Amino acid sequence: xxxxxxxxxxxxxxxxxxxxxxxxxxxxxxxxxxxxxxxxxxxxxxxxxxxxxxxxxxxxxxxxxxxxxxxxxxxxxxxxxxxxxxxxxxxxxxxxxxxxxxxxxxxxxxxxxxxxxxxxxxxxxxxxxxxxxxxxxxxxxxxxxxxxxxxx
Amino acid sequence: xxxxxxxxxxxxxxxxxxxxxxxxxxxxxxxxxxxxxxxxxxxxxxxxxxxxxxxxxxxxxxxxxxxxxxxxxxxxxxxxxxxxxxxxxxxxxxxxxxxxxxxxxxxxxxxxxxxxxxxxxxxxxxxxxxxxxxxxxxxxxxxxxxxxxxxx
DNA sequence: TCCTAATTGAAAAACGTTTTCAATTACTAG
DNA sequence: CTAGTAATTGAAAACGTTTTTCAATTAGGA
Ligand SMILES: [Mn+2]
Ligand SMILES: [Mn+2]
Ligand SMILES: [Zn+2]
Ligand SMILES: [Zn+2]
Numbered sequence: 127x128x129x130x131x132x133x134x135x136x137x138x139x140x141x142x143x144x145x146x147x148x149x150x151x152x153x154x155x156x157x158x159x160x161x162x163x164x165x166x167x168x169x170x171x172x173x174x175x176x177x178x179x180x181x182x183x184x185x186x187x188x189x190x191x192x193x194x195x196x197x198x199x200x201x202x203x204x205x206x207x208x209x210x211x212x213x214x215x216x217x218x219x220x221x222x223x224x225x226x227x228x229x230x231x232x233x234x235x236x237x238x239x240x241x242x243x244x245x246x247x248x249x250x251x252x253x254x255x256x257x258x259x260x261x262x263x264x265x266x267x268x269x270x271x272x273x274x275x276x277x278x
Numbered sequence: 279x280x281x282x283x284x285x286x287x288x289x290x291x292x293x294x295x296x297x298x299x300x301x302x303x304x305x306x307x308x309x310x311x312x313x314x315x316x317x318x319x320x321x322x323x324x325x326x327x328x329x330x331x332x333x334x335x336x337x338x339x340x341x342x343x344x345x346x347x348x349x350x351x352x353x354x355x356x357x358x359x360x361x362x363x364x365x366x367x368x369x370x371x372x373x374x375x376x377x378x379x380x381x382x383x384x385x386x387x388x389x390x391x392x393x394x395x396x397x398x399x400x401x402x403x404x405x406x407x408x409x410x411x412x413x414x415x416x417x418x419x420x421x422x423x424x425x426x427x428x429x430x
Numbered sequence: 431t432c433c434t435a436a437t438t439g440a441a442a443a444a445c446g447t448t449t450t451c452a453a454t455t456a457c458t459a460g
Numbered sequence: 461c462t463a464g465t466a467a468t469t470g471a472a473a474a475c476g477t478t479t480t481t482c483a484a485t486t487a488g489g490a
Contacts, residue, residue, distance in 0.1 A: 145456050145467060166446080181470035186447065207359050208446085221402055230400050241411065248382050249416035250373055258408040259393065264401035297436060297487050319477080333439035338478065360477085431490100438485065445478070454469065460462085 138195050152177035153188040154197075162231070163201045163209035163220075201256075223263035290347050304329035305340040306349075314383075315353045315361035315372070353408075375415035 135154065139146050152173040157164060164172070170185045189210050192198045201209045201220070221230040241252050287306065291298050304325040309316060316324070322337045341362050344350045353361045353372070373382040393404050 140457090143457095143467080147456070147468065149469070179470080183448080183470060184468080187468085206446095221396060221400060221404070223402070224405070230402070232396060232400075237409075244373060244384060244411065245413075248373060249419075250375070250382070250411075250413045251419055252373070252411050252413035253376065254412040256408065256410040256412070257389075259396065259402075259404050260406040260408070261397075261402045261404035267401075267403055292488090295436080299437065299487070301438070317477095331439080334477095335439060335479085336437080339437085358477095433490080434486105434488100436485105436487080438483105440483100441481085443478105443480070446476095448473105448475070450473080451471095452469105454467105456467080457465095459464080 135195075135197070142195075144191065148177055149173075149180050149184045150188050150191075152180055153185055154192070157189070157192065157198055157210055158212050160212060162229075163211040165206060165209050169210065199254075219257045219259070221259045221261070223266055224260045225262055225266040228263050228265070287347075287349070294347075296343065300329055301325075301332050301336045302340050302343075304332055305337055306344070309341070309344065309350055309362055310364045312364060314381075315363040317358060317361050321362065351406075353410075371409045371411070373411045373413070375418055376412045377414055377418040380415050380417070 136146050153169060155176060156169050156173045166182070166185050166189060169189065170180065170182050173185065174180050189198065189200075193200055193210070197213055198210045199213050201211055219232050221232060223229070237255055237257070241255070244250065245252055288298055305321060307328060308321050308325045318334070318337050318341060321341065322332065322334050325337065326332050341350065345352055345362070349365055350362045351365050353363055371384050373384060375381070389407055389409070393407070396402065397404055
């Protein structure tokens with residue numbers, strides 16, 4: 127039986143008195159299978175293939191819900207702001223080229239020492255971290271140097 | 279002679295064929311003196327005190343310019359997205375409470391090892407890092423627990 | 431002082447996101 | 461297998477933010 131959403135989601139939803147609807151299944155299918163972060167608009171366009179009647183409003187609402195349930199995470203990027211990615215994988219960060227926008231993903235992030243120290247000092251209960259690196263990719267390094275030349 | 283912008287800015291601007299105008303001075307005064315991150319709208323409202331004729335469009339343009347010149351940095355927060363803060367201080371990160379929005383600043387971030395490893399592996403020339411932590415502040419911890427209860 | 435490129439702000443457009451609301455749907459209780 | 465009901469939906473409109481356009485103004489070098 128293909129395309130049946132994982133029983134976990136179904137259970138999680140029931141536990142919160144939420145329904146597993148066709149629109150939600152379509153969004154879920156796209157975002158949990160994504161190999162890279164997707165904007166709400168991208169999720170919308172792709173999920174419509176499976177469920178053409180889908181509304182953008184519902185995409186936003188479903189993405190919010192999935193973040194709450196911990197299935198996906200919200201990502202903040204320099205351009206375009208706000209994408210979503212599955213949380214499944216250990217957990218991802220991005221290294222983005224500030225010139226061409228090309229991005230690499232990486233998973234390693236040794237923040238535990240920092241996080242523990244900060245928790246002690248501030249009393250916060252730290253749950254999430256956002257780490258993004260920016261620089262120039264190898265390709266762009268071979269090109270121009272200076273900080274944004276004027277048009278002249 | 280009070281309120282004269284630091285000679286550095288003036289020089290930097292000239293070097294890039296840019297002018298030091300009244301509107302820019304007003305924006306510069308606010309954002310470089312800020313003790314916390316400010317949104318463009320906040321900068322606008324505050325800078326208008328000094329230069330009432332200021333336009334919001336100019337605030338956006340000036341903030342972009344100052345980022346390019348390295349005087350301020352763009353900050354990505356969960357709510358409201360996009361604030362700006364002076365780069366002067368060693369360099370700052372934020373620990374934000376996901377419930378009440380209260381924020382702490384912190385400066386320590388041992389990313390050098392990570393950054394060097396990634397540079398080697400990817401060939402990127404890493405210039406900037408964004409690190410934000412989120413969690414529950416001490417106050418909010420004393421309140422409700424669960425992940426967003428339904429209204430009933 | 432003059433000249434010109436850079437800059438400005440109002441207005442409008444373009445975005446991304448949220449709210450509203452009447453109609454529809456998924457689950458549950460019977 | 462029904463109802464009954466709360467949850468959900470999507471179109472439309474409202475929203476707040478950011479960008480574009482363009483004619484008028486201005487800073488700073490010649
Ligand atoms: Mn963001
Ligand atoms: Mn952002
Ligand atoms: Zn690049
Ligand atoms: Zn709090």
